[in-house]
Amino acid sequence: xxxxxxxxxxxxxxxxxxxxxxxxxxxxxxxxxxxxxxxxxxxxxxxxxxxxxxxxxxxxxxxxxxxxxxxxxxxxxxxxxxxxxxxxxxxxxxxxxxxxxxxxxxxxxxxxxxxxxxxxxxxxxxxxxxxxxxxxxxxxxxxxxxxxxxxxxxxxxxxxxxxxxxxxxxxxxxxxxxxxxxxxxxxxxxxxxxxxxxxxxxxxxxxxxxxxxxxxxxxxxxxxxxxxxxxxxxxxxxxxxxxxxxxxxxxxxxxxxxxxxxxxxxxxxxxxxxxxxxxxxxxxxxxxxxxxxxxxxxxxxxxxxxxxxxxxxxxxxxxxxxxxxxxxxxxxxxxxxxxxxxxxxxxxxxxxxxxxxx
Amino acid sequence: xxxxxxxxxxxxxxxxxxxxxxxxxxxxxxxxxxxxxxxxxxxxxxxxxxxxxxxxxxxxxxxxxxxxxxxxxxxxxxxxxxxxxxxxxxxxxxxxxxxxxxxxxxxxxxxxxxxxxxxxxxxxxxxxxxxxxxxxxxxxxxxxxxxxxxxxxxxxxxxxxxxxxxxxxxxxxxxxxxxxxxxxxxxxxxxxxxxxxxxxxxxxxxxxxxxxxxxxxxxxxxxxxxxxxxxxxxxxxxxxxxxxxxxxxxxxxxxxxxxxxxxxxxxxxxxxxxxxxxxxxxxxxxxxxxxxxxxxxxxxxxxxxx
Amino acid sequence: xxxxxxxxxxxxxxxxxxxxxxxxxxxxxxxxxxxxxxxxxxxxxxxxxxxxxxxxxxxxxxxxxxxxxxxxxxxxxxxxxxxxxxxxxxxxxxxxxxxxxxxxxxxxxxxxxxxxxxxxxxxxxxxxxxxxxxxxxxxxxxxxxxxxxxxxxxxxxxxxxxxxxxxxxxxxxxxxxxxxxxxxxxxxxxxxxxxxxxxxxxxxxxxxxxxxxxxxxxxxxxxxxxxxxxxxxxxxxxxxxxxxxxxxxxxxxxxxxxxxxxxxxxxxxxxxxxxxxxxxxxxxxxxxxxxxxxx
Numbered sequence: 001x002x003x004x005x006x007x008x009x010x011x012x013x014x015x016x017x018x019x020x021x022x023x024x025x026x027x028x029x030x031x032x033x034x035x036x037x038x039x040x041x042x043x044x045x046x047x048x049x050x051x052x053x054x055x056x057x058x059x060x061x062x063x064x065x066x067x068x069x070x071x072x073x074x075x076x077x078x079x080x081x082x083x084x085x086x087x088x089x090x091x092x093x094x095x096x097x098x099x100x101x102x103x104x105x106x107x108x109x110x111x112x113x114x115x116x117x118x119x120x121x122x123x124x125x126x127x128x129x130x131x132x133x134x135x136x137x138x139x140x141x142x143x144x145x146x147x148x149x150x151x152x153x154x155x156x157x158x159x160x161x162x163x164x165x166x167x168x169x170x171x172x173x174x175x176x177x178x179x180x181x182x183x184x185x186x187x188x189x190x191x192x193x194x195x196x197x198x199x200x201x202x203x204x205x206x207x208x209x210x211x212x213x214x215x216x217x218x219x220x221x222x223x224x225x226x227x228x229x230x231x232x233x234x235x236x237x238x239x240x241x242x243x244x245x246x247x248x249x250x251x252x253x254x255x256x257x258x259x260x261x262x263x264x265x266x267x268x269x270x271x272x273x274x275x276x277x278x279x280x281x282x283x284x285x286x287x288x289x290x291x292x293x294x295x296x297x298x299x300x301x302x303x304x305x306x307x308x309x310x311x312x313x314x315x316x317x318x319x320x321x322x323x324x325x326x327x328x329x330x331x332x333x334x335x336x337x338x339x340x341x342x343x344x345x346x347x348x349x350x351x352x353x354x355x356x357x358x
Numbered sequence: 359x360x361x362x363x364x365x366x367x368x369x370x371x372x373x374x375x376x377x378x379x380x381x382x383x384x385x386x387x388x389x390x391x392x393x394x395x396x397x398x399x400x401x402x403x404x405x406x407x408x409x410x411x412x413x414x415x416x417x418x419x420x421x422x423x424x425x426x427x428x429x430x431x432x433x434x435x436x437x438x439x440x441x442x443x444x445x446x447x448x449x450x451x452x453x454x455x456x457x458x459x460x461x462x463x464x465x466x467x468x469x470x471x472x473x474x475x476x477x478x479x480x481x482x483x484x485x486x487x488x489x490x491x492x493x494x495x496x497x498x499x500x501x502x503x504x505x506x507x508x509x510x511x512x513x514x515x516x517x518x519x520x521x522x523x524x525x526x527x528x529x530x531x532x533x534x535x536x537x538x539x540x541x542x543x544x545x546x547x548x549x550x551x552x553x554x555x556x557x558x559x560x561x562x563x564x565x566x567x568x569x570x571x572x573x574x575x576x577x578x579x580x581x582x583x584x585x586x587x588x589x590x591x592x593x594x595x596x597x598x599x600x601x602x603x604x605x606x607x608x609x610x611x612x613x614x615x616x617x618x619x620x621x622x623x624x625x626x627x628x629x630x631x632x633x634x635x636x637x638x639x640x641x642x643x644x645x646x647x648x649x650x651x652x653x654x655x656x657x658x659x660x661x662x663x664x
Numbered sequence: 665x666x667x668x669x670x671x672x673x674x675x676x677x678x679x680x681x682x683x684x685x686x687x688x689x690x691x692x693x694x695x696x697x698x699x700x701x702x703x704x705x706x707x708x709x710x711x712x713x714x715x716x717x718x719x720x721x722x723x724x725x726x727x728x729x730x731x732x733x734x735x736x737x738x739x740x741x742x743x744x745x746x747x748x749x750x751x752x753x754x755x756x757x758x759x760x761x762x763x764x765x766x767x768x769x770x771x772x773x774x775x776x777x778x779x780x781x782x783x784x785x786x787x788x789x790x791x792x793x794x795x796x797x798x799x800x801x802x803x804x805x806x807x808x809x810x811x812x813x814x815x816x817x818x819x820x821x822x823x824x825x826x827x828x829x830x831x832x833x834x835x836x837x838x839x840x841x842x843x844x845x846x847x848x849x850x851x852x853x854x855x856x857x858x859x860x861x862x863x864x865x866x867x868x869x870x871x872x873x874x875x876x877x878x879x880x881x882x883x884x885x886x887x888x889x890x891x892x893x894x895x896x897x898x899x900x901x902x903x904x905x906x907x908x909x910x911x912x913x914x915x916x917x918x919x920x921x922x923x924x925x926x927x928x929x930x931x932x933x934x935x936x937x938x939x940x941x942x943x944x945x946x947x948x949x950x951x952x953x954x955x956x957x958x959x
Contacts, residue, residue: 020552020555021552023552023554024552024553024554027554028465028469030461031461031462031464031465031469032465032469033461034457034458034459034460034461034462034465035461035462035465035466035470035479036479037458037462037524038458038462038479038482038483038486038524038525038528039478039479039482041486041497041521041524042482042485042486044497044501045489045493045494045497048496048497048500048501049493049496049497049500051500052500118390119390119393119394122386122387122390122391123387123390123391123393123394125387126387126388126390126391127391130384130387130388131391139391139395142395142398143394143395143398145398146394146397146398148578148579148640148644149401149582149637149640150581150582150583150584150611150636150640151582151584151585152582152584152611152614152615152618152633153401153405153582153614153633153636153637154401155615155618156405156614156618156629156630156633157400157401157404157405159618159626160404160408160626160630161400161401161404219394219397222393222394222397223394226394250373250376250377250379250380251380251383251384252376252379252380252383252384253376255383256383273488276488279490280489280490280491280492280493281490282490282491282492282584282585283584283585283611283615287615287618287619307490307492307585310492310496310585310589311492311585311588311589314495314499314588314589314591315591317503317504317509317510317591318591320504328496328499328589329496329500332492332493332496335490335492335493336489336490336493339488339489339490339493340485340488340489342488343484343485343488343489344485346484346488347481347484347485
């Protein structure tokens with residue numbers, strides 16, 4: 001037994017322990033590196049999109065201008081980009097107005113919201129307030145399958161069923177007959193009825209339509225609204241429901257006057273998430289709504305979304321340096337900023353909801 | 359008993375209108391809830407019907423379909439090269455995403471101090487999860503495919519898919535690690551283990567089923583992703599078998615896109631068959647994840663019962 | 665009813681005395697037996713009665729063969745150890761037990777002679793006649809005003825009455841008006857616990873029910889806030905019938921006219937005038953429970 005206090009193993013640590021601590025520090029740095037990758041990804045998305053988008057507007061990427069001394073020239077003006085109403089960057093007579101494809105995205109997003117928000121909210125209320133536990137535990141995961149099906153499958157569904165049977169059925173079996181009925185009485189109020197009946201009579205659908213895009217994107221975003229809203233409704237304390245029921249409130253009154261208001265910020269967060277998903281949705285919308293950039297409000301017309309434009313112009317390595325390649329990044333940047341705004345909004349709402357109910 | 363009012367106490371409460379409103383409301387909710395269900399059934403029925411139609415109409419040889427390469431002639435087109443490409447993609451994506459995601463999650467739960475950097479990482483994760491998949495494709499197209507000169511190869515596609523699913527795996531891993539009771543950690547520390555020893559030998563093994571479940575579900579998301587692959591510039595027609603990570607390719611979803619897009623009815627039929635195969639892969643992955651989760655939960659239950 | 669004696673309630677006096685918060689004084693006042701000015705005008709009517717009532721949760725029997733007649737315009741206390749079924753009994757009066765899917769009722773529970781479990785009784789209608797105040801205050805995340813107006817609104821009475829006036833009356837009735845009259849638009853959640861509970865009482869009386877059920881209404885409150893609620897109960901009973909579940913025997917002795925003692929197994933062991941229960945119970949088990957030998 002050593003009598004010298006300094007030597008031998010003690011609680012103050014020895015060499016092997018010191019090595020273990022050194023190893024711990026290295027691992028900590030490695031793990032931090034992993035975490036940093038996620039931040040680097042975001043930064044890279046920003047920089048790469050900005051860098052390449054610059055070549056669309058100024059003829060050279062920012063990196064080329066900075067490091068290779070490329071001259072700045074104006075190829076596409078911001079005014080034309082943001083206000084022009086024709087989008088054909090790769091056409092023989094090019095046009096660079098992004099509005100038609102931004103409108104395409106907005107039309108699909110608004111339309112899909114009109115489908116998924118009311119249906120998803122109603123489903124959430126049913127699951128949370130009306131359904132038995134057994135029904136709820138079965139129905140909720142089944143509906144979530146809707147969000148798990150690859151979007152390319154929705155694209156196929158649009159081409160093989162939604163467009164030729166559902167949308168075409170609405171046009172030829174519902175709107176056209178109503179239109180001809182209206183036509184025969186349109187003399188009663190020509191200003192009002194004539195345009196309506198004309199539109200109804202002319203309703204027909206080709207291979208693609210805005211309405212088909214709305215139906216498939218609306219359907220696939222239902223579970224985002226229903227599941228997340230239902231979670232928010234479940235988080236409303238049962239005390240509140242009991243208080244209202246004890247006052248003689250009906251289930252309808254409890255649902256609409258107690259549960260909905262109490263869960264409102266969580267419910268709105270689910271709406272934002274669904275809309276954000278609709279903005280970025282690509283394959284289903286491409287195969288459902290088509291490739292024709294038009295500013296139209298007619299749901300039976302073919303339109304083009306920003307994502308559909310990206311898909312239609314993707315050429316891999318072969319297109320580098322062409323205006324179509326450059327335009328990809330201008331549109332991609334716009335898309336990214338749009339969804340980023342929605343995500344930040346969603347974050348805000350989620351935080352608010354968490355503050356309300358710890 | 360003394361004087362008892364015999365009149366029905368309900369007499370002065372008229373609920374007729376409210377009952378009607380209640381019933382209408384309930385009916386509306388049920389109809390809305392059924393809508394999603396109906397669409398799901400229609401979608402699955404449509405795909406199955408088109409696939410069986412294709413089989414009976416076009417005399418498709420299942421063996422050739424499952425093993426062959428695609429072709430511009432519908433009669434000879436197969437899905438095998440795409441299946442192989444998807445398997446390569448999944449393997450590479452899993453390797454690329456898993457370690458980074460688990461490393462990030464371990465850092466955030468076990469090491470990260472309460473400071474601005476940590477909050478930035480966490481906020482960034484939420485936003486990454488909301489970035490459209492097509493944007494990851496654009497990033498890889500510019501940075502990896504063209505600037506780094508890698509070309510439109512499987513590895514490039516795997517990088518895009520890995521970036522896409524890293525946030526998903528991180529969230530699942532964080533939940534699994536947090537679910538490990540602190541008493542287990544304390545037990546390890548009390549034995550004189552260092553932090554990393556505790557994490558590697560105690561925390562991660564116990565969290566692993568949850569982490570694997572999350573990873574499989576994330577891969578299930580990745581295997582159906584089409585848009586990032588198209589942006590990366592993969593072939594749309596899988597006319598050759600991929601030979602490795604640096605081979606050009608068309609995965610299952612891009613091949614299905616190509617066949618769906620064609621005007622030829624037989625190609626559309628092949629797309630339906632391809633979708634059936636893709637969905638079978640998904641079912642298998644969900645089943646595996648569900649199996650892991652169930653086993654994990656049973657184990658968890660037995661621990662808490664002790 | 666076996667006894668025609670009702671114990672003394674000197675409403676005015678006891679209100680002023682409780683302000684001093686002296687437990688002894690209050691108990692003495694309340695338990696002393698004798699003729700009373702305010703509550704001896706003849707024998708009271710029965711308003712709620714149970715006849716061989718059993719309540720089950722799944723296979724577990726929570727109430728067993730309960731038979732009781734609860735008088736109108738009196739405070740009836742339900743006491744007993746935890747899990748004895750006293751809260752279950754309370755919840756079966758306004759059918760809040762219907763909210764628990766596994767709950768199942770046998771026997772009869774009558775309100776004004778009508779079995780509330782009859783086919784033609786809608787629990788919504790029933791609850792409009794019978795208010796409830798819960799164990800922990802549960803104001804809605806709405807303004808004070810909207811909390812009180814909620815019942816009138818859902819019952820469709822908001823258009824028939826002067827809402828402002830009704831809200832003020834209810835808040836005065838719950839002894840809360842003076843404290844909140846300048847902040848009616850603020851959230852009910854901003855009030856203190858005791859104020860929140862009185863807000864919940866105001867919410868219950870705003871719709872003018874006939875019976876108010878209270879499920880341990882003071883258990884989540886500090887003693888000062890609790891004593892204010894007790895004073896309030898004393899006033900409420902002039903207009904309403906109060907049935908209160910409490911785990912606090914002193915409270916039952918202070919505020920109730922009649923006391924029902926439930927013991928484990930969901931059995932109603934004894935029901936009588938409060939004074940008699942606390943001074944000279946028939947059942948030995950009740951005596952043991954009251955004197956703290958078990959429970």
